[in-house]
Amino acid sequence: xxxxxxxxxxxxxxxxxxxxxxxxxxxxxxxxxxxxxxxxxxxxxxxxxxxxxxxxxxxxxxxxxxxxxxxxxxxxxxxxxxxxxxxxxxxxxxxxxxxxxxxxxxxxxxxxxxxxxxxxxxxxxxxxxxxxxxxxxxxxxxxxxxxxxxxxxxxxxxxxxxxxxxxxxxxxxxxxxxxxxxxxxxxxxxxxxxxxxxxxxxxxxxxxxxxxxxxxxxxxxxxxxxxxxxxxxxxxxxxxxxxxxxxxxxxxxxxxxxxxxxxxxxxxxxxxxxxxxxxxxxxxxxxxxxxxxxxxxxxxxxxxxxxxxxxxxxxxxxxxxxxxxxxxxxxxxxxxxxxxxxxxxxxxxxxxxxxxxxxxxxxxxxxxxxxxxxxxxxxxxxxxxxxxxxxxxxxxxxxxxxxxxxxxxxxxxxxxxxxxxxxxxxxx
Amino acid sequence: xxxxxxxxxxxxxxxxxxxxxxxxxxxxxxxxxxxxxxxxxxxxxxxxxxxxxxxxxxxxxxxxxxxxxxxxxxxxxxxxxxxxxxxxxxxxxxxxxxxxxxxxxxxxxxxxxxxxxxxxxxxxxxxxxxxxxxxxxxxxxxxxxxxxxxxxxxxxxxxxxxxxxxxxxxxxxxxxxxxxxxxxxxxxxxxxxxxxxxxxxxxxxxxxxxxxxxxxxxxxxxxxxxxxxxxxxxxxxxxxxxxxxxxxxxxxxxxxxxxxxxxxxxxxxxxxxxxxxxxxxxxxxxxxxxxxxxxxxxxxxxxxxxxxxxxxxxxxxxxxxxxxxxxxxxxxxxxxxxxxxxxxxxxxxxxxxxxxxxxxxxxxxxxxxxxxxxxxxxxxxxxxxxxxxxxxxxxxxxxxxxxxxxxxxxxxxxxxxxxxxxxxxxxx
Numbered sequence: 001x002x003x004x005x006x007x008x009x010x011x012x013x014x015x016x017x018x019x020x021x022x023x024x025x026x027x028x029x030x031x032x033x034x035x036x037x038x039x040x041x042x043x044x045x046x047x048x049x050x051x052x053x054x055x056x057x058x059x060x061x062x063x064x065x066x067x068x069x070x071x072x073x074x075x076x077x078x079x080x081x082x083x084x085x086x087x088x089x090x091x092x093x094x095x096x097x098x099x100x101x102x103x104x105x106x107x108x109x110x111x112x113x114x115x116x117x118x119x120x121x122x123x124x125x126x127x128x129x130x131x132x133x134x135x136x137x138x139x140x141x142x143x144x145x146x147x148x149x150x151x152x153x154x155x156x157x158x159x160x161x162x163x164x165x166x167x168x169x170x171x172x173x174x175x176x177x178x179x180x181x182x183x184x185x186x187x188x189x190x191x192x193x194x195x196x197x198x199x200x201x202x203x204x205x206x207x208x209x210x211x212x213x214x215x216x217x218x219x220x221x222x223x224x225x226x227x228x229x230x231x232x233x234x235x236x237x238x239x240x241x242x243x244x245x246x247x248x249x250x251x252x253x254x255x256x257x258x259x260x261x262x263x264x265x266x267x268x269x270x271x272x273x274x275x276x277x278x279x280x281x282x283x284x285x286x287x288x289x290x291x292x293x294x295x296x297x298x299x300x301x302x303x304x305x306x307x308x309x310x311x312x313x314x315x316x317x318x319x320x321x322x323x324x325x326x327x328x329x330x331x332x333x334x335x336x337x338x339x340x341x342x343x344x345x346x347x348x349x350x351x352x353x354x355x356x357x358x359x360x361x362x363x364x365x366x367x368x369x370x371x372x373x374x375x376x377x378x379x380x381x382x383x384x385x386x387x388x389x390x391x392x393x394x395x396x397x398x399x400x401x402x403x404x405x406x407x408x409x410x411x412x413x414x415x416x417x418x419x420x421x422x423x424x425x426x427x428x
Numbered sequence: 429x430x431x432x433x434x435x436x437x438x439x440x441x442x443x444x445x446x447x448x449x450x451x452x453x454x455x456x457x458x459x460x461x462x463x464x465x466x467x468x469x470x471x472x473x474x475x476x477x478x479x480x481x482x483x484x485x486x487x488x489x490x491x492x493x494x495x496x497x498x499x500x501x502x503x504x505x506x507x508x509x510x511x512x513x514x515x516x517x518x519x520x521x522x523x524x525x526x527x528x529x530x531x532x533x534x535x536x537x538x539x540x541x542x543x544x545x546x547x548x549x550x551x552x553x554x555x556x557x558x559x560x561x562x563x564x565x566x567x568x569x570x571x572x573x574x575x576x577x578x579x580x581x582x583x584x585x586x587x588x589x590x591x592x593x594x595x596x597x598x599x600x601x602x603x604x605x606x607x608x609x610x611x612x613x614x615x616x617x618x619x620x621x622x623x624x625x626x627x628x629x630x631x632x633x634x635x636x637x638x639x640x641x642x643x644x645x646x647x648x649x650x651x652x653x654x655x656x657x658x659x660x661x662x663x664x665x666x667x668x669x670x671x672x673x674x675x676x677x678x679x680x681x682x683x684x685x686x687x688x689x690x691x692x693x694x695x696x697x698x699x700x701x702x703x704x705x706x707x708x709x710x711x712x713x714x715x716x717x718x719x720x721x722x723x724x725x726x727x728x729x730x731x732x733x734x735x736x737x738x739x740x741x742x743x744x745x746x747x748x749x750x751x752x753x754x755x756x757x758x759x760x761x762x763x764x765x766x767x768x769x770x771x772x773x774x775x776x777x778x779x780x781x782x783x784x785x786x787x788x789x790x791x792x793x794x795x796x797x798x799x800x801x802x803x804x805x806x807x808x809x810x811x812x813x814x815x816x817x818x819x820x821x822x823x824x825x826x827x828x829x830x831x832x833x834x835x836x837x838x839x840x841x842x843x844x845x846x847x848x849x850x851x852x853x854x855x856x
Contacts, residue, residue, distance in 0.1 A: 045498040070473040072691040126554040149714040263500040265722040294693040
């Protein structure tokens with residue numbers, strides 16, 4: 001195929017006619033498909049049904065240390081769950097707090113606490129004139145919504161294949177005391193599926209922020225969410241690296257089992273230095289008597305240990321891999337060589353990131369919607385929902401059945417072509 | 429028995445000797461008993477073990493409306509759980525949000541949101557010079573710790589058998605715009621077990637607060653936690669009463685199943701007006717994707733409906749009633765007529781409140797501890813842990829086995845006597 005940029009007006013007009021005819025065919029199909037969110041599919045949920053059987057009416061719900069999981073107490077999680085999630089998060093089991101069902105809620109709570117009580121004795125952010133966060137873009141919309149909700153100014157930092165532009169990050173945090181944090185999805189990033197290079201992690205651990213209450217918000221959401229056995233990204237562990245760099249308190253590390261067991265019924269955790277954990281526990285003890293220990297025990301009994309969890313993730317991968325490969329195959333087949341879009345080919349996580357020609361993303365997503373395929377809103381991957389190039393689109397292949405996914409992706413590529421043709425024609 | 433106030437010095441000295449001898453006998457027993465917290469006992473926990481069996485690996489975890497409880501979504505709770513908890517809380521099922529495992533956490537979150545975002549558009553409390561709360565005393569220590577944590581000034585309001593001193597409440601809220609809330613445990617109050625009279629609830633609903641963002645924090649923790657079938661306190665329902673009084677937005681109502689199913693693994697809820705709920709949901713949608721729906725479904729499948737829940741509470745009552753009655757019987761037997769203490773005789777809830785002679789509570793609790801019986805810290809039932817009379821002690825009869833409870837209560841009465849004798853002697 002010829003690049004679109006080299007097509008004549010007549011060729012473009014002919015192509016447009018052809019594409020529009022195809023688009024009408026899709027519209028006639030009355031599709032109702034959804035590629036908007038990183039939701040596990042039914043087959044993935046079925047993998048964890050055994051979890052419903054590990055605790056029964058005759059079970060002993062007592063921990064090794066004698067704690068009755070059915071009663072009040074244990075602020076930071078039962079030991080067994082701390083060990084399991086510590087292994088998952090690659091941190092010592094005494095540097096972790098087990099929370100409820102949502103790591104997003106833990107992140108929200110971390111920002112909320114900083115607003116009202118500061119960080120390890122610093123001025124509460126609500127008392128400051130200005131608080132800013134660095135946001136690697138494209139990134140996770142729900143991160144950006146939290147900082148937006150609290151009136152925190154967000155500064156875009158471009159992502160590269162090795163992670164955020166660290167020259168920019170280093171410069172900004174060193175020079176501006178109002179910068180209090182940076183949102184990171186360091187492994188199989190949302191939406192690009194990039195993993196931070198060793199050098200990037202090392203540079204993060206060696207940041208010299210002007211603000212003492214600056215923290216790295218390290219959302220390791222996809223820590224064991226590989227698609228392949230033989231091709232896995234590996235991260236330098238940030239807590240240990242911060243300690244080695246003499247910055248032990250620099251990072252909050254978040255994770256959950258939402259995409260391992262059940263989304264909404266998993267367990268979440270925060271790992272950090274003892275100083276940070278003490279600071280957090282001073283709040284936690286006011287906030288609650290403890291989180292759901294029965295569910296913690298359920299996870300421990302179901303997975304057994306980290307090996308059991310890793311084996312479980314291979315089953316997830318077996319379901320997800322064909323979906324990712326199908327999407328990428330169609331993108332290649334339909335778009336390669338046309339120079340009207342680029343896409344990522346992640347080895348894990350939940351998303352594929354697509355970049356269209358500038359100014360086309362909203363139009364492509366709107367066209368998909370009109371033909372019955374819901375994509376993540378264009379712009380959602382940027383703070384305030386504003387993609388300055390209007391080019392990034394997040395593709396979430398996990399939820400639809402493979403057959404639907406194929407149809408949806410084919411329609412998507414058609415919309416990309418149509419939108420691109422229109423763009424070139426409009427410039428003639 | 430003669431009143432202690434009428435004993436001569438010699439009689440008191442003789443009595444002291446006798447009591448001290450008995451106290452030494454208790455110390456020799458090497459007791460390790462705990463009456464500090466309102467924790468259900470093992471037999472109560474066993475009542476809900478069937479809950480571990482209602483969902484199995486072969487179960488369909490789908491709601492009536494088709495929601496797959498295993499996946500993400502549903503911000504305010506599955507319909508079935510909303511209906512069950514609405515019946516429990518005596519509110520319409522569209523005026524409720526189902527949360528995670530802890531109503532305390534919901535209350536914390538409500539205050540935290542008001543600090544950073546205000547209430548229905550009001551100035552965030554963190555931007556105000558002064559924020560105050562009314563605290564009926566004695567009251568629930570964990571309420572007071574939340575307001576203390578946020579630097580909110582707490583004003584004591586005396587409790588009566590009919591609820592808080594409403595003359596004082598009405599006067600204060602009408603005259604001081606910095607008063608933003610009042611903590612209430614309206615039924616079987618913590619620690620006295622008093623229930624607000626109809627008139628008290630009506631006066632609450634008709635408050636004319638100077639502050640538009642004043643709310644009543646109505647923690648109906650013991651809504652169906654009766655000890656008797658034939659003697660039950662009944663409350664005028666506050667949401668409906670507020671609506672009738674033309675003050676629909678005046679109240680947040682909290683409850684949970686912590687002392688119905690499993691403490692720490694129950695479900696919590698907040699009920700309020702649609703205006704308040706909209707205000708809350710604007711935060712909630714940033715905070716989380718949703719709470720644990722599988723656990724919501726588990727509760728629905730286990731209890732079936734409110735009748736099932738009420739029947740279940742009769743089983744709790746059968747376990748708790750003998751414990752309450754044993755404590756009260758011993759208090760009567762040992763202390764009646766001596767005029768060295770008064771106590772409440774609740775018909776529900778989790779606590780008995782004891783008032784010693786002024787200045788004796790800390791000493792009594794310390795004496796109990798030295799003999800191996802841990803009571804709630806004296807002062808805990810007051811803001812900042814400061815009981816101005818040093819007389820209130822909260823007795824929590826639920827957790828210890830009956831035989832332990834009897835020993836502990838007997839020791840308690842001995843410590844009351846000893847402390848009272850010392851008080852009278854010190855004045856001679």
